[in-house]
Amino acid sequence: MKNVKKLLHYMVPFFIFLVLALVLIAYPLINKQTYLGVDSLFHYNRFFDTAMQIKHHQISYFQSNYGFLQNGRMLNALYGPVVAYIGGFLLLICGTWFKFQIVTDLIVLIVAALGMYKLCRVNEVAKKPAIFMGFLYMYSSTIVQWVTSQQFTAFGAALMPFLMIYATSMVRRHDVSVWGLAITMSILVQTHLMSSVIGALGLISFFIVGLVTAEDKAQRLRMFLHTFYAALITIVLTINVWFNLLTVSNANRLLPVYPVPSVRTHGYNFNPYSLLNILKPTEFLLFVGVLILVFKNFRKLDRLTKTLACTGLGFLVIAWSHFPWTALEHVMPSLNYTLQFPKRFLVLAFIFLLLTFGKFLTSEINADKHPYAKLIKAAVVVLIMGSAGLDFYSIHQRSESYVALQTKHHRNNANQNSLYYYFKKHHRSVQKDTQSHHLNYLMKDYVKATPDYLPVKKTIKSNKKYEKFNPYRRYYRDFIHPNHANRYFDRTVKADGSLQVAWYAGRAGKIQLPLVKYADTQVKYNGKVLKHVKTTSLGAIKSKSKLGLNRVSVRYMPSFTTRLMMVITWVAWIVFVAWGLLRKIKFN
Numbered sequence: 001m002k003n004v005k006k007l008l009h010y011m012v013p014f015f016i017f018l019v020l021a022l023v024l025i026a027y028p029l030i031n032k033q034t035y036l037g038v039d040s041l042f043h044y045n046r047f048f049d050t051a052m053q054i055k056h057h058q059i060s061y062f063q064s065n066y067g068f069l070q071n072g073r074m075l076n077a078l079y080g081p082v083v084a085y086i087g088g089f090l091l092l093i094c095g096t097w098f099k100f101q102i103v104t105d106l107i108v109l110i111v112a113a114l115g116m117y118k119l120c121r122v123n124e125v126a127k128k129p130a131i132f133m134g135f136l137y138m139y140s141s142t143i144v145q146w147v148t149s150q151q152f153t154a155f156g157a158a159l160m161p162f163l164m165i166y167a168t169s170m171v172r173r174h175d176v177s178v179w180g181l182a183i184t185m186s187i188l189v190q191t192h193l194m195s196s197v198i199g200a201l202g203l204i205s206f207f208i209v210g211l212v213t214a215e216d217k218a219q220r221l222r223m224f225l226h227t228f229y230a231a232l233i234t235i236v237l238t239i240n241v242w243f244n245l246l247t248v249s250n251a252n253r254l255l256p257v258y259p260v261p262s263v264r265t266h267g268y269n270f271n272p273y274s275l276l277n278i279l280k281p282t283e284f285l286l287f288v289g290v291l292i293l294v295f296k297n298f299r300k301l302d303r304l305t306k307t308l309a310c311t312g313l314g315f316l317v318i319a320w321s322h323f324p325w326t327a328l329e330h331v332m333p334s335l336n337y338t339l340q341f342p343k344r345f346l347v348l349a350f351i352f353l354l355l356t357f358g359k360f361l362t363s364e365i366n367a368d369k370h371p372y373a374k375l376i377k378a379a380v381v382v383l384i385m386g387s388a389g390l391d392f393y394s395i396h397q398r399s400e401s402y403v404a405l406q407t408k409h410h411r412n413n414a415n416q417n418s419l420y421y422y423f424k425k426h427h428r429s430v431q432k433d434t435q436s437h438h439l440n441y442l443m444k445d446y447v448k449a450t451p452d453y454l455p456v457k458k459t460i461k462s463n464k465k466y467e468k469f470n471p472y473r474r475y476y477r478d479f480i481h482p483n484h485a486n487r488y489f490d491r492t493v494k495a496d497g498s499l500q501v502a503w504y505a506g507r508a509g510k511i512q513l514p515l516v517k518y519a520d521t522q523v524k525y526n527g528k529v530l531k532h533v534k535t536t537s538l539g540a541i542k543s544k545s546k547l548g549l550n551r552v553s554v555r556y557m558p559s560f561t562t563r564l565m566m567v568i569t570w571v572a573w574i575v576f577v578a579w580g581l582l583r584k585i586k587f588n
Contacts, residue, residue: 037149050088156195
């Protein structure tokens with residue numbers, strides 16, 4: 001009985017966060033609405049592809065045989081591969097896109113809250129303030145953006161507090177857990193590569209402070225070596241991500257993600273859009289208040305609190321649109337298609353400053369004795385109401401957009417921001433598609449041009465060259481239009497992982513197929529391997545077409561080295577996870 005009570009007491013934060021998450025998603029849950037943002041179809045296609053691979057027992061790690069209108073492109077191998085398969089498996093369990101979105105909303109929200117709570121508790125924040133910090137982080141724009149618009153950075157943001165546990169350990173203990181840091185960073189890399197880069201940057205200041213303030217050389221050397229070992233293990237556990245990205249990029253000219261015209265315009269600002277969707281007024285005022293408290297009591301504070309506050313302030317400034325990003329762009333032009341959005345750094349500002357606030361509530365401010373106790377309680381109420389209120393307003397806006405999309409008379413093939421509608425053609429709607437067990441309906445009715453990572457014939461990195469090239473229009477021409485034109489292509493996924501397209505031709509000639517060819521893609525025409533294959537500027541295959549039945553199949557053929565590296569990755573995961581579990585059992 002005591003053990004049951006202990007377990008229930010331990011689970012209290014989880015139940016609180018579950019209730020808070022359900023409150024946040026109550027509106028779409030009750031009204032059975034699935035909000036589709038700018039990146040929704042991009043990620044939905046990733047999950048749909050892996051779901052169908054699992055369902056049909058035809059795993060194709062590199063080539064997308066089911067998603068993205070079955071064009072044989074490569075994406076999941078370069079973008080969060082492990083989470084893509086986990087998401088696909090979850091999609092199969094859920095059965096509909098609506099249920100999938102609700103379940104993933106809950107996962108992201110609760111994991112984010114538990115991560116922030118755990119980070120606070122490890123750093124000696126009292127239970128109630130730690131739960132409050134978990135709530136504030138869960139309801140922050142960096143996390144809620146998955147609920148409202150399926151921005152995948154929310155997944156990275158949800159995991160980030162777990163990584164920062166080891167950052168604070170560097171200052172508190174002048175040491176890190178090799179296994180813990182390596183596994184956490186590896187999971188982050190397997191989830192969202194850019195988030196892992198931002199997380200690594202967040203570790204730097206704590207690593208430096210930990211080294212400088214170490215008591216002796218032995219302690220300094222131990223921390224350095226443990227961090228180094230963790231980095232080596234991370235490299236081994238993520239070979240499937242960075243090695244494939246390097247080899248594929250080296251063998252092909254891959255089209256980058258959209259290079260923004262100016263990086264600085266994508267930081268947070270104080271315009272209405274930013275205050276609602278990036279950094280809410282209550283959150284900004286909280287950060288200002290925390291920083292005032294820090295600098296007012298700077299000499300009294302411990303080393304960790306100082307490091308947290310200064311690092312949080314640093315990332316708050318870096319994420320600002322008025323940071324000298326224009327000057328940095330001249331030095332590093334690649335920032336416009338690698339970083340893209342400085343607002344991404346806000347995740348670290350949130351984590352560090354909320355933890356600082358939690359420490360203040362625990363140690364510096366005793367609500368019963370502090371002279372400003374009533375003011376503090378009033379401020380907490382304002383924070384709760386302000387944070388939740390703006391989130392609910394944002395969700396209400398998304399609901400209005402959903403209703404407009406649901407009730408709008410869609411003209412077939414209408415182009416709106418590279419989105420193409422085919423609901424009318426198939427006599428369906430958004431709500432019918434998202435609640436149907438036929439997962440492919442949404443993929444066919446609501447299509448987005450997504451040219452990222454396709455093979456091109458010339459390097460395109462600047463915004464001017466990108467706009468001139470107009471890959472979104474080319475993507476429609478090469479891959480979307482052929483699927484909805486009168487021409488009929490019969491697609492078959494073979495047991496060997498190849499994707500075959502068959503068609504009947506009334507006369508001999510040439511044809512452009514909605515199939516992608518990379519440098520290592522093997523192309524067969526009527527069973528014969530083609531050595532020289534012509535492609536469009538976006539990698540679509542051009543083929544001859546004889547009178548009658550024609551068949552073309554594509555299959556990505558990774559090199560022996562690539563296959564070996566993949567094996568090393570999965571064996572390494574088994575070994576290190578088993579080692580960690582056995583070690584934990586031994587010490588317990």
